Amino acid sequence: MSTNTSTVLPALAEALVSGKIRTIDLTHTLDPDFPVIILPPEFGQCARFRVEEVSRYDERGPAWYWRNFTCNEHTGTHFDAPIHWISGKDLPNASVDSIPVEGFVRAVCVVDCVKEAAADEDFLMTKGFLVAWEAEHGKIPEGCWVLMRTDWSKRSAADYLNLRDDGAHSPGPDASAITFLIEERNVVGFGTECVGTDAGQGGHLSPPYPAHFLLHGAGRYGLQCLANLDQLPPTGALLICPPLKIKNGSGSPLRVLALVEE
């Protein structure tokens, strides 16, 4: 390896130590009672997060505490790989273990939809909304992540999923917004605070579940169940979101961090 002549990383390291750059945790705790997406009961369901003690300084292991945990690849704050959706099933390098790692550390734009989501729990973010956002904050840079902020992560568990007899009600993007982000801005991925990248009623849009269908069909990634988006600036932060390296994994729970300059 040649000698590193760049000053960027040493400067970054120094700023992290000095506190000039703060690290924000965008992750919910993996908790057995955290809501997961609910599908019609005839379909397979998302496993909840569970733990079983193997030992706790006891006869099963006198000096150590450790546990088995079980969950789905899409339990808690998690990453969606392109192979998660049928539209991305034939893409190369589309599972969490084969995705190029570059996409896991990228700039992030945070689109504030808090007011709109508070007024309409089925709020759909459109291309027009993004264009208006750009007018204020500048053009979404190529290769970045775009996160939709709704403050949904602050809701109680029941209001978070917001299940009624016609399904879940939560905000999300429509097809025009996702198509715009992929084709005109070439983002690497899209993330939300809600339980999925799509709106609660996203199954009734065209195409059904546009974020899943379009993002993954185009080899882009998803993040959901994010928290603390209210601590991020609209632009200028750095997102760090490497999923677990699971063979042929469709996704994975992960720790999502953001670096923010003070």
Next chain:
Amino acid sequence: MTEAIKRPRRKDPQKRTVLPTLPPTSRSRRALGFSVAAAEGRFVLQKCDDCEAVTYPPREACPKCLSMNLEWRDMPEGGKLIAETTIQTSTNVYFRERTPWRVGTIALDAGIPVLAHIHGDIAEGGRVRMIARTDKSGQGVLMALPEQETENMADDKQLRELTCDPKHRRALITDGRTQLGQAMAKALSAAGASTVFVGVAETWRPFAGADALAAIPNVEVIALDVTDTVSVNELASEIGGKVDILINTAEYVRAGGAMDRDGIVTARDEMEVNYFGPLRLIQAFGPGMRFRGADGVNSACAWVNLLSVYALSNWPAYGSTSASQAAAYSLSQCLRGEFHGSGVKVLNALFGPLEEDWRQHLPPPKVTPEGLAKAVVGALQQGLEELTVGAVADDFLTRWKQDPRVLARELTQPEGA
């Protein structure tokens, strides 16, 4: 006349909890036939197949003709109390702690005299109705009850030793999200349970009947998910010392066998609820209940498993679910062994197809959740350990007793169930 028992006061925290002691436990293998019938609430005596003589106590051979063909047969329940006495002390610790204790001789309508426990409301010379029940040691005993129902009859001290009456007791129903759990809560409350804890998993998912459930008198809705060890242990830490009756209403039922299924995710869900669920509950609540088997009016008394009758023999149409229920059924026997000596009874209620969503396409006759709840509460009030509910389960058990292998053959043929 029997005086109504009062709701017990709160326990004196300075008093040591009375530990369970037992009435005599040993029985011959032959005599266990009586205990088996008593667990079902049936009154049987040995009858000689050769000379038709009825005999008691249990014997290896007919005292009249020495035939070995003594078979347990259902007997008429009537009789007359011809002699009685009240025991004031005993060398047996269990009875010593419970004297005075009435016993007497009954001239049975079946033609022989028997010695039995005597209900307080029977006068000498009075007509009686005999019941056979398992006692705290799990063995069958006879008790004479008044022929006609008397006021507060169930509150008789000696009878209450044989029953698991919910009156003044605290019950835990493990899953209140279903109609079955809600019907069970209603029935327990109506039967006089002082508190009915009702577990609800994943409160972030709405469910039908939630408001009505919370409105049932004495119901306390609490967080409980039998698939989550942490949740089960946390609840036991809070209320483990005040669960006198535990009724596991959680079940996971899906149609389909082994070959027709793709993968084991559904089977794992079935095992998580139907087998690991009770196992978690046993580990969390069992030790406390075992310790409290003689803890006064509201002693721990019953563990209730609700099991599909296909736990006894696999029905391939629900083959994978049947296998998980067979595991639970097998575990119930282990539990009986582990509860032995505690006075806590394990009641297995085996039911036929239940009127609920996952069995919607099955033809009648079906068991309604209300019917199952009523049968279970009735069995607790009677002190039974074995119960079948519904015409399908009754018929199934009869065939299983006749020849489990013939039943198995039938089940594996088309239209076999």
